[in-house]
Amino acid sequence: MKYKTPSLILRYGTITGLIIAILGEILTTLNPAFKQLTYYGLEVIVATPIISLTTIAAIHAIKHDLKTFMLATLALAVIFITAVIMSTKP
Amino acid sequence: MRLTPILIIVGAFGVGFISAIAGIGGGSLLVPFLILALGYDVKIAIATSLMCIVVTSSSASSEYLRRGLVDMNTALLLEPLTALGAITGAYVTLSLPANTLKVALGALFLYISAETIWKALHEQKNHAQTPRAVTTFRKAVSSALSFMAGLTSGIFGIGGGVIKVPIMTYIMKLPIKTAVATSSFMVGLTAASGEIVYLAKGLTDPLTATLLSLGIIPGAIIGAKCLKKTKPRYVKIVFGAVLLYASLRLLTSITP
Numbered sequence: 001m002k003y004k005t006p007s008l009i010l011r012y013g014t015i016t017g018l019i020i021a022i023l024g025e026i027l028t029t030l031n032p033a034f035k036q037l038t039y040y041g042l043e044v045i046v047a048t049p050i051i052s053l054t055t056i057a058a059i060h061a062i063k064h065d066l067k068t069f070m071l072a073t074l075a076l077a078v079i080f081i082t083a084v085i086m087s088t089k090p
Numbered sequence: 091m092r093l094t095p096i097l098i099i100v101g102a103f104g105v106g107f108i109s110a111i112a113g114i115g116g117g118s119l120l121v122p123f124l125i126l127a128l129g130y131d132v133k134i135a136i137a138t139s140l141m142c143i144v145v146t147s148s149s150a151s152s153e154y155l156r157r158g159l160v161d162m163n164t165a166l167l168l169e170p171l172t173a174l175g176a177i178t179g180a181y182v183t184l185s186l187p188a189n190t191l192k193v194a195l196g197a198l199f200l201y202i203s204a205e206t207i208w209k210a211l212h213e214q215k216n217h218a219q220t221p222r223a224v225t226t227f228r229k230a231v232s233s234a235l236s237f238m239a240g241l242t243s244g245i246f247g248i249g250g251g252v253i254k255v256p257i258m259t260y261i262m263k264l265p266i267k268t269a270v271a272t273s274s275f276m277v278g279l280t281a282a283s284g285e286i287v288y289l290a291k292g293l294t295d296p297l298t299a300t301l302l303s304l305g306i307i308p309g310a311i312i313g314a315k316c317l318k319k320t321k322p323r324y325v326k327i328v329f330g331a332v333l334l335y336a337s338l339r340l341l342t343s344i345t346p
Contacts, residue, residue, distance in 0.1 A: 002158035010152035010278070014145055021300040038296040039289070045144055045303075046285050049278040052148075052155075056162065071166035075279070078170040082177040083286040089181065 003059065006052040013048030017041045050079060098298060099305035101127060106146070106309025108332075111316065111325040116306055117143050117248030118202050119329075121195065122336035124298070126343075132191045134295055136183055136247030137288035140281050141299040143249045146306055147278035151271070159271035164262055169276055171233050172240035172250070176284035179244020184291060191245075192340050198246055199337035205252075207330035210323050224262055232261045244284035249277040 021041025027034035057072035101123055109116040117139050124135035154160050183191065235257050243250035251273045258269035288294050 001162065003155040003160070003162075007152045007156040010148045010155065014148045014152075018145065018300065018303055021296060022304075025297055025300055035296075038300065042141060042289060042294060042296055042299060045141065045148075046282045046289060048148055049144065049151075049282045053279060068162060068166060071163070071170075075166055075169040075173060079173045079177075079279070079283045079286075082174055083283060083290075086177050086181045086287045088290075 003056060005059070006055045009052045009055055010048060013051060014045055017045035017048060020044055050076065095301050098128070098301045102142070102302040102305025103309035106306035107313040107316075108325065108329055110310040110313025111320055116146055116310070117246070118199060118252070118333060120302065121247050122199065122333070122340065126336060126339050128298075130295070130298075132188045132195070133183060133293055136191070137285070137293035138295045138299045138302065139247035140243075140285045140288060141294050142302045142306055143247070143281040144278055144285055145303040146310060147249060147274050147281060149307055151275040151278050154271035154274055159268060160275045161264060161268050161272045164258060164264060165272045165276050167229060168233055168236040168254075168257070169279055171237040172254075172276060172280045173283040175237040175240025176244035176280045177287055179241040180284040180287035182241075183245050184287070192343065195246055196337045196341035198242070199333050199340065202252060203330040203333035203337060206326050206333070210326035210330065228261050232257050235261070240280050243277070243280050250280060251277055
């Protein structure tokens, strides 16, 4: 099965994240407060595959393919729950 | 050691170029490059490498998804435990001493280099495999092994394709092209999962990650285009030798 929308999300999400990160680095040389912009860029890059997976789950939900939808949702749940638990641990 | 941003981009370009020709993920070269050539702390190197893995695998799997090469059922069956492994691995790295990580990294790279050289010297033509029904037992074994792949990715800052592709070809009986595409898609998700922890703990070097990504993408694209003109066998031997040298340097750089 071809996944055009998740594919576009992966491609342009990564490019957008990189552009934001580069812009952040350039602007940081003018004002250190822009360092946060670089982190936003990196966060966009990290979020991109997860957003792509969410779209895949939605595509299968629309097609009433419950098995794949449940597997995608399970993967997303595992990522979110464990990431929140591990990130908040001291 | 201070290197200019241009040199970091050039180094990443080389890593991307070699990785594309040798058919391996960039992580196993990026981590030693960051530690040995740029003098980064081992944990920062792992976190920064994992960020680059997200970028490269997202770019590659975008193409695989568009062409319909990813076996989504297999990817989603293995991904929950792989992601769990990656996040756990990232947390393990945070709590391990730098010297222990260097020993583990050295041992892992020693294994990868030996395996790469061995395969290059005993290269055989891949026999085409047709997809067939996989038993529940095989699925369970694959899921358990995927956790190990995720753990390796999270701990060492590599993609983990070196474990995922054999799982898919030998246990899940996927054709090699489908296995590579599916692994690439999973690597993006796995690396992103581990990277969430590293970003939250502020271990990723944003400037280096950005510069490395800028170098590794064109390097991988040009490497893939040069694939037909070069002999991957010799590139794999060179890659294995470089990695062997890097692993020995890592093992001997341990300070009491």
